[in-house]
Amino acid sequence: MTNTNNNTTQNKIAKLVIFTIYVLLTSNLFAQGKDTSLTDLNSTRNNFNRSINMCPGGIIFGIYSANFEYLFTKSHGLVARFDYESVSESFSGEKIDANSYAIILNYRYHFSGNLESVF
DSSP: OHHHHHHHHHHHHHHHHHHHHHHHHSSOOOOOOTTOOHHHHHHGGGGOOEEEEEOGGGGGGTEEEEEEEEESSSSEEEEEEEEEEEEOHHHHSSSOOEEEEEEEEEEEEOTTSSTTSOO
């Protein structure tokens, strides 16, 4: 009985940590040096070579996912994806307690040569 309580407590803590990270990372953040003028902000957007993304739609189904992409040239990028999946009893209707973790490395080719392109 205590093992089940520990698992549910761990699941709640994991969900809280992932939700907190989700809330902190879903806003748009831009950092620039002191010498950047306001006219340069729009022109430097194509020069970004790092990206952090979340999948907000998966949270409804108990899937928490985050991507980090680094463009090492204008069109070639490496992506690290971190996933956590928790199948709850209320979603499936069965008495199961299943969860999984995944770390995935991907390669992306961006056709127009920046992060805001089709890959």
